[in-house]
Amino acid sequence: MREKPAAGALPVPASFENAEQSAMLGLRGRNLFPTLRTLALQGIKQPIHSARHALALGGQLGRVLLGDTSHQPHAQDARFQDPSWRLNPFYRRSLQAYLAWQKQLNAWVDESNLATDDQARARFILAQLGDALSPSNSPLNPLAVKELFNTGGASLFKGIRHLLDDLVHNGGMPSQVSKQAFEVGRNIATTPGAVVFRNELLELIQYQPMSEKQYACPLLIVPPQINKYYIFDLSAEKSFVQYALKNGLQVFIISWRNPNARHREWGLSSYVQAIEEALDVTRAISGSKEAHLMGACAGGLSIAALQGHLQAKRQLRKVASATYLVSLLDSQIDSSAMLFVDEQTLEAAKRRSYQQGVLDGRDMAKVFAWMRPNDLIWNYWVNNYLLGKQPPAFDILYWNNDNTRLPAALHGDLLDFFKHNPLTHPGGLEVCGTPIDLQKVTVDSFSIAGINDHITPWDAVYRSTLLLGGERRFVLSNSGHIQSILNPPGNPKANYLEHNTLSSDPRAWYFDAQKHDGSWWPDWLGWIQARSGEQRETLPALGSQNHPPMEAAPGTYVHVR
Template sequence: MVDQAGREAAAFGGIFGQDAMEAAHKALERMMADIAGPVLGQDAVAAQSGLVREVSRLMAGQSDLKPEAGDKRFTDPMWKDNPLFQAWMQGYLLWSKSVDALAGAMGMDELAVKRNRFFANLVTDALSPTNTMLGNPAAMKKFVETGGKSTLDGLQNFLKDMVDNGGMPAQVDKSAFAVGRNLAMTKGAVVFRNEMIELIQYTPVTEEVYETPVLFVPSMINKYYVLDLAPGRSMFEYALAQGIQVFTISWKNPTAAESEWGIDNYLEQILNASAAVREITGSPQVHLAAVCAAGMLTSSVAGFLATRGDNQIRSSTTIVTGLDNAVEDTKLTIFTGPDMVEMIAGISQAQGVLDGRNLSSAFTWMRPNDLVWNYWVNNYLMGNPPPAFDILYWNSDATRMPARTHREFLDQGLINAFTKPGAVKVFGTPIDMAEVKCDTYVMGGLTDHICPWKNSYSGARLYGGKTEFVLVGSGHVQSMVNPPGNPKSSYYVNSGLPESADEWLKSATKKQGSYWEHWAPWIIARSGD
């Protein structure tokens, strides 16, 4: 059973998309069949006994079951004020809780339990009463208020998504955005180009600039402009205003023809870009600043240059990057065993590339209530258009990754390679993060569900030089796009790097504002005149 569950779960790392719920249903069916069999132990018996007691309280109208903190599905007053709706909600919560408990009590290995619980929760989330018209008081009210027009609008949205969005509820109104119209508006020009990259130099806005420029390196699976969204929400724009010279790489979107591009090809292009930046500016050094998975690339470059005694990197910034993936699990890590890696790599190998839309779907299904069913309700039951939000547009503007690069990343992740000196090889040369002596600035996101902040923190402790770790109080993308002026923005700083991430946070100082206001002075202090 475990092997079969694993094969279906592999959809999350490679194909995912519309197969997810079918895989979840099958996994749940097997799990429920096993519940009736001999695999359950004493924990399952206890779980069933607790279920019986809670059912009795529910039948007597004495249940005190409530949604968990942060669960926004049952916020309408009717779920509390109407006895029928309250009983419906509590019955659903009890059922969800019991399915999760039984999945957790199954007498299998820990990884298989996590997989089955994940799939079980996918199904229970999908079957929430709030995802139906009769079970959603707000949708019913709007139906009455609009004379049924909201339902017709919802049907139109549904049909449009079936055609244009692979049957998934659209998260963003794409018609509201266009690169060059209201996104990626910071003035600049392409100053270097080859078969893999374009190098963009942004136009300075101050009379004088600091000597050492910053070369930003975006993730290969997303577009470069995440740090150059709308005016006023652009990190590039902010850095330029501080007198910092800004360059960024824009990766070519590969096709199956480039399936053999590997990690070394990407590392070579970072070195090419660094050489071009230094030639253009006359600076002997550059600051590298990388986002998400690109932080593994820039760390590899830094490690390689360290083996050669090359000090062209003045400092390294990594933003929501996890060099150590073993400290805190994400929901995706339960699908990264050797059997999974082989299947996932085989999928991208057959296609020649990993399509970024599939990876985006995997991240979406990690938080189905927020990123799937929330939009199901908004778009279809309420009949509203999807929101116009620049971050969500960028997230939907995915690219591809060559199959070889994908396989090499999977292999690195399988052995947690960056934590093992010599396990990562660059152009055939083993590297060790402890030999990276340049100053490093590592940023994590407190509520990041893709790269947990404790993984970022542990990765920060791998470098051999002086490291500054900063924790932003937001999620994955919101931590990156964090302009000054938001009264809700905050971040944590701590001059020490104790072994425990919890210990670091306990003794950290909370600052109001944007980490950009902390990062820019850090860069400037290392940028010469």
């Protein structure tokens, strides 16, 4: 048992802004207007309260002008790391004034007679406003001024050029990555393999073996429908696919087709049927009666629905084990985004996507970004426009910006999933005409969550694990959503928590969990190898007589824009 952490050290992921939920709900600027109106009216309804805080702010600003430095930014706030914010009188005072304004504005909300939900909405909007008006976003940012002098003014012209390019080609959002640095099939997604099956929704890729012997039971990886599959196969150093291949596993992976308006009727049942086809082909090519399933994010929801469907058909024996990577099956999440949503908002989101046929990936990406604006917007505003620099050449960011679309029917199914939380009770979700009861899915499972995950909070992933039948393991990585998946051995900063007993309360589990240094990959490898049957000599040929290899990996669907 670990030493019991202090109460303040206990992570509270439910307070995170859940970006996945927000993106699916289709939050728009108009959803924020009622809260802005409420704030304006509040200032009128409580004039004495507002005047008291205005006078308090005036007094604080007066002390700031006299050189008072009573307000300190967060130690990990990268916006104010430059020494000028502390040493230069002008920058020190501008920072102190900004922090005093933020503190007093939040105090005005906290001490008002607004309802609890209205206070939460107000804090969310004021946080967005505060981030936008940060003095670090100004052209007078000391980093920008230094770069202007160092480059003889060239940074200004480069920044303007980057801004105009993003206005035309990136929907007005700052680019997060240099897109010219990567090409799928050239320097990312390069593991040798071939497409061995294709239907309207997916391509199934089988990879070339990388070991002298292979385990009999293959692994089928199901990526999320809202991203390209190659997050599992970036560089050789980060490739989960290569790690599994080098350790004797037969690896198959699904590459989803990027849908357009013609595919608006593809719903969760359509995807489950497609995965079942891919599972049967995987079993047929490998000669195994069963296969392991691994699902990430929405792919985890899909494999859970598939197993519930197979259980209802008495065909669950096709699945040897299931691995869930940062996957929500229990969708009960408390987030500020949900406070802006009502039945009308949900129906409007469904109607918009059905009229368009799809939910565009660029729209989802914008919502994701606005849930963490300092990291995903203003950071690049400063780098690209104020400093005039190119965004970084980072493979994970390239993948993250390789947007896909969601068909309208699946978007509607996911909205209903977040609204009704159907998997928490037997028969709450029906897929392919069969009711789903996850407690009857007695397949052994291995679940991964990230302690800093703002997309699928770790406590919700933990509760999702409890919904499953069979032998369950839960691992909590010390990283975020993507880094929890891309966690290769060798990272000195990596560690994870685990405890054999899964209590009903995730906080109780956290207190009792043991810390392990390093990546969870080797732990998972031993777990899945023990369930993979005997080892045999590797067969280098891909496909089979009934499923001959077609295009070389990464296939054709991954290139569809």
